[in-house]
Amino acid sequence: MKKNYRIAPSILSADFARLGAEVKSVIEAGADWIHFDVMDNHYVPNLTFGPMICKALKPHAQTGAGVDVPIDVHLMVSPVDTLAASFADAGADLISFHPDASGHVHRSIQAIKSQGVKAGLVFNPAEPLDVLKWTLDEIDLILIMSVNPGFGGQSFIDSALRKIEQARKLIDASGRDIRLEVDGGIKTDNIRRVADAGADTFVAGSAIFGKPNYKAVIDQMRLALG
Ligand code: DX5
Numbered sequence: 687m688k689k690n691y692r693i694a695p696s697i698l699s700a701d702f703a704r705l706g707a708e709v710k711s712v713i714e715a716g717a718d719w720i721h722f723d724v725m726d727n728h729y730v731p732n733l734t735f736g737p738m739i740c741k742a743l744k745p746h747a748q749t750g751a752g753v754d755v756p757i758d759v760h761l762m763v764s765p766v767d768t769l770a771a772s773f774a775d776a777g778a779d780l781i782s783f784h785p786d787a788s789g790h791v792h793r794s795i796q797a798i799k800s801q802g803v804k805a806g807l808v809f810n811p812a813e814p815l816d817v818l819k820w821t822l823d824e825i826d827l828i829l830i831m832s833v834n835p836g837f838g839g840q841s842f843i844d845s846a847l848r849k850i851e852q853a854r855k856l857i858d859a860s861g862r863d864i865r866l867e868v869d870g871g872i873k874t875d876n877i878r879r880v881a882d883a884g885a886d887t888f889v890a891g892s893a894i895f896g897k898p899n900y901k902a903v904i905d906q907m908r909l910a911l912g
Pocket residue numbers: 696698699721723760833834835836837838839840869870871872889890891892893
């Protein structure tokens with residue numbers, strides 16, 4: 687069966703001086719989601735943007751036909767709950783956080799969902815999936831990091847493929863509708879391998895925003911996905 691793949695360009699690699707225009711152009715180029723990397727210089731050694739920027743970009747995240755393109759917020763912050771609530775207010779459609787950044791993972795998931803937003807858990811390259819044993823019934827998305835979080839433009843870590851396979855098995859066994867997203871080092875020449883391991887949603891920052899023609903890259907990614 688053909689999977690319902692999603693491509694989620696990360697605006698971490700966009701031109702920050704023209705963010706609204708960048709979001710518009712990448713959506714015109716075929717982006718399914720907008721991936722929004724939030725870094726706090728505490729959980730990760732870098733600092734990006736907060737809920738005010740998300741709110742400002744929300745009206746730009748629409749197709750030409752006026753359909754909302756989901757804003758996929760990836761929180762690399764600790765603590766989690768206050769900022770997650772602010773992002774829900776700012777128009778985020780999905781909010782994912784790192785379980786090791788929250789003192790009470792189950793509570794953080796519930797807090798996000800209580801605002802009508804989809805909730806996801808993110809796993810760093812050396813982090814096991816154990817917490818899913820207790821949370822899989824609650825979440826809408828699993829995000830596997832294939833680089834160490836904090837920066838765009840890093841190389842894909844191959845052991846992520848084994849973790850994607852594990853996560854895919856857990857999702858299939860649960861019978862629930864859970865997205866399996868992968869983040870870091872995804873390019874046109876490795877996206878097929880990542881999909882073969884079981885992923886259905888692909889974050890790509892530098893691969894898309896680092897090239898002059900966003901549509902050419904996204905088209906090539908879709909072609910590789912088949
Ligand atoms: C890293 C971020 C990623 C990053 C991916 O902490 O979570 O979303 O933007 O960038 P690329 O695609 O350049 O590896």
